[in-house]
Amino acid sequence: MRERRKRLSRLSGLTFLAGALLSAPVSAAPERVMSLNLCTDQLAMTLAEPEQLISVSFLARESDLSMLHEKAQDFPVNRGLAEEVFLEKPDLVVTGTYSLHNTTALLKRLGFRVEEFSFVQTLDTIPGEIRRMGALLGQEARAEKLADDFSRELDAIAKSQCDIRPTMIAYDQNGVALGSGTLADSVMQAAGFANLAADLGLVGVAPFPLEQVIAARPDVIVTSASEGTPTLGEHVPRHPAIAALPDTRIGAFVPAGAWSCGSPAVIEAVRALASLRAEIAPCPQDATQ
Structure with missing residues (x-):
């Protein structure tokens, strides 16, 4: 009888643990996001909620480089310095693999969550980059539609070509x-x-x-x-x-x-x-x- 009670107790504990795991909330979308790179700026400004993105790189406002230079006027800008990130205390930092390496390494050592994006060289990798940024920002549905629209238009343009x-x-x-x-x-x-x-x-x-x-x-x-x-x-x-x-x-x-x-x-x-x-x-x- 005692052994049976122990087994029931263990089963109850496992049941409670399983229930707790199933009912645990999914990790919330980051509320404060900083982008330190021109290319992550473009993705983040396209997908993030306005109040979610607290800073973009100063290059985002350059009309020769950024298609979203007008939209970038609505955000504070940074120069990719670790000191700027430390003062803002963002939940998430997005940057490029070719950005300031010292900044990225220091931020990781300080415990900041840093996600790096490589410099995309082909069109067929862009939908994946869109989806990845959407997942990081908690904007999966918006990213999926954007990625699908992008792929569909590329396919339509390809079908209009000839030799x-x-x-x-x-x-x-x-x-x-x-x-x-x-x-x-x-x-x-x-x-x-x-x-x-x-x-x-x-x-x-x-x-x-x-x-x-x-x-x-x-x-x-x-x-x-x-x-x-x-x-x-x-x-x-x-x-x-x-x-x-x-x-x-x-x-x-x-x-x-x-x-x-x-x-x-x-x-x-x-x-x-x-x-x-x-x-x-x-x-x-x-x-x-």
Whole structure:
């Protein structure tokens, strides 16, 4: 009898423990979130509740880099310093793997919850980044819809393409060309262009010989879209020999900041280039059916 009572007691204890675990509340969404990186800024501003995000990086307000620069005016800004985070005491810090490493390591040692996002280089990884940020912020439903919409639009643009692929080369603000393995290369391909720099062997970002550009005669040269301050990305294609190419279109065809980061806003770059591609080299009517 005594042994039976012990077994019943143990069973009751296990039942109580199981009930407690099942009824335990799911971890609440963070109430105070700081973003220390331009790219996490874009995701966080898109998905977070306004009162949930307490600070974004100062770069979020730069119109040349951030598609959400106007929205960023509503948030306090930071410069990615550990001291700023320590004073604010956020529940969650989101940043990039290429941000200040000393800051990230120090914050982790101090016990702050820090989530790092890698620099996205291809369009197909963006939906996953959207969902991850949504899960961190407790905004899963919003993130799922955004990720699905993004994927559906990319699929629709891909179905509108054909084998006619005009050539393009793009320069960023520092005057370097954007080769294979970059987000810009992924955007160009999705929009139906062949990236001249990538086709000629450029990997990542690097200076690209003007002689090769002149010899290749690309259909389009994309300059950096800056507002106000001139950049090398605008200056390079103004070389007289390039400007004299008779059939090459030169201009800032991509909205400023649209392909700075792997955020939902990069779809604006795909739309803009897909529209340009349809204008300069339309597919036969039956090619996309």
